[in-house]
Amino acid sequence: MPKSPPTQEEVARHKQANVMLSRVAGSLYWMSRYLERAENLARLVDVNLQIILDFGQVSDETMKEHWLPILRSTGDEDLFFQLYEVADSESVMEFVTFRQENPNSLLTCIGNARENARQVRDQISSEMWEVLNDAYHFIKNSDPENIWDGGASAFYDQIKYYSHLFQGITVSTFSRNEGFEFIQFGKYLERADKTTRLMDMKYHILLPKVTDVGGAVDAAQWQAVLRSASAVEPYRRFYVADILFAKVIEFLIFEDTFPRSLMFCLQQMDDFAHLIAGTPAGEYRSEGEHRFGKFLNNLNFTTTKDIIGRGLHEFLAEVQREIGALGEHLYTTFMYHPPVDMQAEIRFHQQQEQQQQ
Amino acid sequence: MLFDNYQPENFFDEMFTANGVTRPHYRSVAAALNDVEPNEFRNKQSAVEASFMRGGVTFTVYSDSQGTERIFPFDCVPRVIAAEEWEIVEKGLIQRITALNLFLHDIYHEQKIIKDRIIPPQYVLSAKHFRREFMHIEVPKDIYVHICGTDLIRDKDGRYLVLEDNLRCPSGASYMLENRAALKRTFPELFKASGVHSVSNYPAELLKVMQYCAPANFKANDAPNCVLLTPGVFNSAYFEHAFLARQMGIPIVEGRDLVVRDFKVYMRTTAGLVKVDVIYRRIDDDFLDPSVFRADSLLGVPGLVNAYRAGNVSLANSIGTGVADDKVVYYFVPHMIKYYLGEDPILPNVDTYLASEPKDCAHILANLDKLVVKSANEAGGYGMLMGPWASKAEIEEFRVMIEDNPRNFIAQDPISLSRHPTWTGDQFEGRHIDLRPYILYGEKIIVTPGGLTRVALKKGSLVVNSSQGGGSKDTWVLRNSVPE
Numbered sequence: 001m002p003k004s005p006p007t008q009e010e011v012a013r014h015k016q017a018n019v020m021l022s023r024v025a026g027s028l029y030w031m032s033r034y035l036e037r038a039e040n041l042a043r044l045v046d047v048n049l050q051i052i053l054d055f056g057q058v059s060d061e062t063m064k065e066h067w068l069p070i071l072r073s074t075g076d077e078d079l080f081f082q083l084y085e086v087a088d089s090e091s092v093m094e095f096v097t098f099r100q101e102n103p104n105s106l107l108t109c110i111g112n113a114r115e116n117a118r119q120v121r122d123q124i125s126s127e128m129w130e131v132l133n134d135a136y137h138f139i140k141n142s143d144p145e146n147i148w149d150g151g152a153s154a155f156y157d158q159i160k161y162y163s164h165l166f167q168g169i170t171v172s173t174f175s176r177n178e179g180f181e182f183i184q185f186g187k188y189l190e191r192a193d194k195t196t197r198l199m200d201m202k203y204h205i206l207l208p209k210v211t212d213v214g215g216a217v218d219a220a221q222w223q224a225v226l227r228s229a230s231a232v233e234p235y236r237r238f239y240v241a242d243i244l245f246a247k248v249i250e251f252l253i254f255e256d257t258f259p260r261s262l263m264f265c266l267q268q269m270d271d272f273a274h275l276i277a278g279t280p281a282g283e284y285r286s287e288g289e290h291r292f293g294k295f296l297n298n299l300n301f302t303t304t305k306d307i308i309g310r311g312l313h314e315f316l317a318e319v320q321r322e323i324g325a326l327g328e329h330l331y332t333t334f335m336y337h338p339p340v341d342m343q344a345e346i347r348f349h350q351q352q353e354q355q356q357q
Numbered sequence: 358m359l360f361d362n363y364q365p366e367n368f369f370d371e372m373f374t375a376n377g378v379t380r381p382h383y384r385s386v387a388a389a390l391n392d393v394e395p396n397e398f399r400n401k402q403s404a405v406e407a408s409f410m411r412g413g414v415t416f417t418v419y420s421d422s423q424g425t426e427r428i429f430p431f432d433c434v435p436r437v438i439a440a441e442e443w444e445i446v447e448k449g450l451i452q453r454i455t456a457l458n459l460f461l462h463d464i465y466h467e468q469k470i471i472k473d474r475i476i477p478p479q480y481v482l483s484a485k486h487f488r489r490e491f492m493h494i495e496v497p498k499d500i501y502v503h504i505c506g507t508d509l510i511r512d513k514d515g516r517y518l519v520l521e522d523n524l525r526c527p528s529g530a531s532y533m534l535e536n537r538a539a540l541k542r543t544f545p546e547l548f549k550a551s552g553v554h555s556v557s558n559y560p561a562e563l564l565k566v567m568q569y570c571a572p573a574n575f576k577a578n579d580a581p582n583c584v585l586l587t588p589g590v591f592n593s594a595y596f597e598h599a600f601l602a603r604q605m606g607i608p609i610v611e612g613r614d615l616v617v618r619d620f621k622v623y624m625r626t627t628a629g630l631v632k633v634d635v636i637y638r639r640i641d642d643d644f645l646d647p648s649v650f651r652a653d654s655l656l657g658v659p660g661l662v663n664a665y666r667a668g669n670v671s672l673a674n675s676i677g678t679g680v681a682d683d684k685v686v687y688y689f690v691p692h693m694i695k696y697y698l699g700e701d702p703i704l705p706n707v708d709t710y711l712a713s714e715p716k717d718c719a720h721i722l723a724n725l726d727k728l729v730v731k732s733a734n735e736a737g738g739y740g741m742l743m744g745p746w747a748s749k750a751e752i753e754e755f756r757v758m759i760e761d762n763p764r765n766f767i768a769q770d771p772i773s774l775s776r777h778p779t780w781t782g783d784q785f786e787g788r789h790i791d792l793r794p795y796i797l798y799g800e801k802i803i804v805t806p807g808g809l810t811r812v813a814l815k816k817g818s819l820v821v822n823s824s825q826g827g828g829s830k831d832t833w834v835l836r837n838s839v840p841e
Contacts, residue, residue, distance in 0.1 A: 019582070019608060019624070019626050019628070020626055020627045020628075021608055021610060021614050021624060021625065021626050021627075022614075022625050022626060022627055023611070023625075024608070025627050115590070118413070118595075119590055121413075121596075121599035121600070121603065122585075122600075122602035122603040122608070122609045123603075126412065129412070129413060133410075133411055133413050134411060137410070137411070276627075334627045337625045340613065340616065340659075342647065342655065342659065345616075345648070345659035345660065346647050346648040346659045348659070348660070349646075349648040349659045349660035349663055352620075352660070353648075353663050
């Protein structure tokens with residue numbers, strides 16, 4: 001049967017559905033990034049709290065060594081010591097979880113995710129909004145002492161749970177339109193960045209003695225890194241053997257079936273960047289796309305051995321730069337419009353009005 | 358039995374007659390509620406509040422520096438309006454908005470109503486929201502007010518009276534819809550026996566109104582791009598703006614998302630500039646276009662008014678409608694109905710005195726302690742003197758203000774607003790209520806069968822505004838009449 005021509009209403013619907021404000025794209029992107037950031041923070045703190053339990057008696061100094069890498073990985077070490085004297089479990093946990101002054105605290109991240117969602121409430125499903133709102137009220141109504149007494153793990157699990165719930169709801173309630181692409185791109189960009197920082201954290205953790213490399217403490221620390229990426233079980237499925245440094249980084253960098261590995265995240269970023277720009281898969285047109293394509297291609301010919309030879313820390317720094325560059329490129333191209341010069345606009349329209357008369 | 362100790366006292370009670378008999382149209386609701394245990398009622402009440410908080414069904418309190426979001430308190434007992442009562446209300450509202458639209462067209466064109474001495478010219482020309490700049494501008498389909506929220510009250514005899522018309526950016530329609538959804542979740546059993554009109558068509562009807570009012574030069578077989586213009590997330594009604602945009606499936610935009618070029622409005626999208634044809638604006642005239650109105654406003658869009666004048670974009674509501682919700686102009690609405698339609702008003706005004714009429718003014722100044730005084734252009738319960746409850750100092754303050762600027766004040770006899778059983782936490786007590794139905798003016802005039810019933814939660818208070826501690830109720834219009 002021939003299809004009848006679309007009614008005026010159908011045309012209107014179609015047109016509306018395909019229009020996305022730049023500001024909206026930006027809000028969806030940041031909403032997604034902030035929530036992913038919060039989830040990763042929750043993972044880090046939780047895993048660190050558990051590692052400490054494995055160590056039995058710890059001195060103030062070793063306690064500090066345990067927590068500093070977390071602060072360094074988010075770049076907030078200076079700010080922390082402006083607010084606190086000692087870095088121990090309680091002070092770091094409070095700083096990372098509740099401090100409003102900390103732009104990377106859980107409270108700030110979830111607050112920002114919710115605030116961005118509020119800007120685009122007409123675009124996201126009610127269920128998505130409700131989860132963010134719930135998460136925000138949950139953390140706002142919690143306080144450090146309660147968490148400390150009531151089991152920190154349950155608290156951080158709940159944050160992760162909100163994030164997972166949000167992603168599941170997004171997948172099952174959000175239309176596969178442009179907005180979805182910005183949400184996914186933001187999520188994988190943030191996750192890729194955090195996976196590099198997670199691995200880099202190990203670089204900052206000092207081992208008691210140089211000879212401990214490959215020893216029990218080293219293995220426990222690498223296991224913690226895996227655990228904070230929910231990767232212990234998948235890792236074991238691949239490498240039944242012990243937790244080995246080279247295998248761990250190979251898994252976390254190259255295992256492209258695992259959804260938190262660097263490769264997986266980079267490929268997703270690449271896919272969604274193509275969808276957003278409307279560039280066919282495999283092609284790289286603008287300068288920004290070109291740069292990322294080249295980087296991905298090089299990475300495909302890099303081995304774990306190359307990375308170790310060159311230095312893991314240096315490699316991770318490069319990855320962070322490239323991720324940042326692609327994010328910046330998409331942001332300036334699609335999400336950001338320079339603010340209008342109000343005074344110039346007002347003059348312009350007043351003149352135009354006079355010419356009309 | 359929850360209603361056993363309920364006292365209608367000396368008020369018109371919506372649910373019970375003076376001798377305590379349940380009114381027929383409330384019988385099924387009363388019977389169902391009577392079976393509910395106080396504890397159960399309490400639980401349901403807090404479940405609704407939690408779900409509003411969770412859904413972010415909140416408004417923002419400007420004066421409150423602590424957690425600026427609050428839910429609009431919701432009372433689970435619905436307000437029920439009998440079918441035949443609603444028929445009158447509906448007719449009255451249609452009559453009123455028809456006359457108001459004719460008035461607006463007239464006042465921005467020939468001004469016959471002034472020439473024929475029905476309304477003294479100074480009242481219109483001095484109205485704060487009269488927009489001289491819009492004289493002789495044609496608006497699509499000659500419709501000025503597309504969305505109107507008219508506040509109704511019932512007096513001690515149960516008569517419906519018009520308290521005021523909101524012809525600029527009336528808010529609350531989202532609460533009407535959310536209240537219904539909340540009550541359906543909480544007390545589904547209440548609905549079963551009653552036969553209640555649905556209100557859920559409101560957003561669809563609103564979108565139709567917008568599409569109908571596309572610019573006159575718009576190609577007939579093309580579909581207009583509609584948007585909702587909001588001042589932004591910090592506005593107290595932002596929840597409502599986002600809610601309505603979502604329900605209509607149209608973009609919600611801020612001033613910074615729009616730009617005007619060649620007398621056309623565009624929005625800035627990921628695919629470049631896209632033309633906008635119809636704007637449901639939730640920004641007052643003053644802030645709409647800084648190149649014409651307030652230059653210090655960052656909320657609006659420079660050039661929007663030029664585009665509007667050029668007929669390239671439609672606004673709902675049109676610019677300049679505020680002249681008709683000036684409280685002094687309100688006084689003349691019954692005259693307008695007579696003048697334009699040759700009919701008697703179906704819904705009367707509250708008796709009103711104008712401070713700028715010497716005779717009325719003398720009466721007002723002599724009776725300040727007995728009257729309610731309102732300034733002409735304030736809303737939300739601000740700028741009011743409730744004479745019988747006011748302190749000496751407040752009364753004297755208003756006396757000075759009225760003498761200084763009589764044009765800005767009206768006075769009314771205090772009305773004993775009708776009351777409605779309302780949950781106080783452990784029992785039902787009578788609380789004063791009003792009603793804001795929503796009227797949409799497009800191809801037809803549609804009065805949504807329901808509205809927002811606001812309730813003064815404080816005992817004895819007559820002020821129902823959310824900003825002054827009021828709450829709200831779901832409002833039911835029954836489909837069929839109920840036998841006595």
